[in-house]
Amino acid sequence: MMDTEVELIRKAGRIACEAKKKAKETVKPGQRLLDIAQLIESFINSMGGQPAFPVNISINSEAAHYSPLADDEKIVPEASIVKVDLGVSVDGYLADTAITIDFSGEYEDLIKASEEALNKAIESVSPNIKTSLIGNIIEKTIKSYGYKPIRNLSGHSMSRYVLHSGISIPNVGGEILSPTLKPPILIAIEPFATNGLGLVLEGKDKTIYSLTRQIGKKEKKFGEQEIDFLVEIFNERKNLPFTERWYARKYSLDFVRQTLVKAEKQRVVTSYPVLIESANGAVSQAEDTVLILDNDIVITTREC
Numbered sequence: 001m002m003d004t005e006v007e008l009i010r011k012a013g014r015i016a017c018e019a020k021k022k023a024k025e026t027v028k029p030g031q032r033l034l035d036i037a038q039l040i041e042s043f044i045n046s047m048g049g050q051p052a053f054p055v056n057i058s059i060n061s062e063a064a065h066y067s068p069l070a071d072d073e074k075i076v077p078e079a080s081i082v083k084v085d086l087g088v089s090v091d092g093y094l095a096d097t098a099i100t101i102d103f104s105g106e107y108e109d110l111i112k113a114s115e116e117a118l119n120k121a122i123e124s125v126s127p128n129i130k131t132s133l134i135g136n137i138i139e140k141t142i143k144s145y146g147y148k149p150i151r152n153l154s155g156h157s158m159s160r161y162v163l164h165s166g167i168s169i170p171n172v173g174g175e176i177l178s179p180t181l182k183p184p185i186l187i188a189i190e191p192f193a194t195n196g197l198g199l200v201l202e203g204k205d206k207t208i209y210s211l212t213r214q215i216g217k218k219e220k221k222f223g224e225q226e227i228d229f230l231v232e233i234f235n236e237r238k239n240l241p242f243t244e245r246w247y248a249r250k251y252s253l254d255f256v257r258q259t260l261v262k263a264e265k266q267r268v269v270t271s272y273p274v275l276i277e278s279a280n281g282a283v284s285q286a287e288d289t290v291l292i293l294d295n296d297i298v299i300t301t302r303e304c
């Protein structure tokens, strides 16, 4: 990996680290989710990055993949547990990080469980480590608190413009054919802990999308304005996730929604339904991005 690439990866990490601080200050009961997401995303832009994906604000038993809609009126509930998961892209070089905030006074330990699991997992990372070893450590740590790791959510390797580039970092042990993390590699480790069953299911809401392929000027089955819209998304995002919010000013919200439904039917777009703990358990999440080089390990989202 070239020094210039390492620099851009670290810059993305630094911005994500600052954005996480901002999130901690901003998220409060009574605040609109829409305002929080917009504030964090604008902050990322103002620092010279772009959101790697729409800011996720997942509440209570929602584990992941809820980003406010363009006309969202939801507010952060009193006595809730809130996960903010955010990502930064600097010229396609990525950082991914998340925090959990408790407003109930009940879930301090649940948060500690995922945070300690993350810290221990990070300490264990070395070049060529097996991913199953990381999963083992996460599972053990979360169980030592009396909670369950969410077994069907995992961390992931990342490459330029690709948020999930092929290798999963499990939150449980026991995987037999486990890949090794051969440097140079960029990974996100993201333990989720719950007092529920340790399994997420897809909910009804869909708020996050990505393109499945490059869009050309002469797509069949789409009208002129639809093509302009999809090409614009491709130029800005490549295959990185996006939200209707980012386009609902230039185009009408109805047009954006209709086109996304149509594009999903044509398999030009894929969506990520909100993920909810199967027993409606409370969920905590901690996440950082780690760059594994031959002779250095950098926790990019803690460099601020």
Ligand SMILES: [Co+2]
Binding pocket: 096, 097, 155, 156, 188, 190, 287
């Ligand atoms: Co992630």
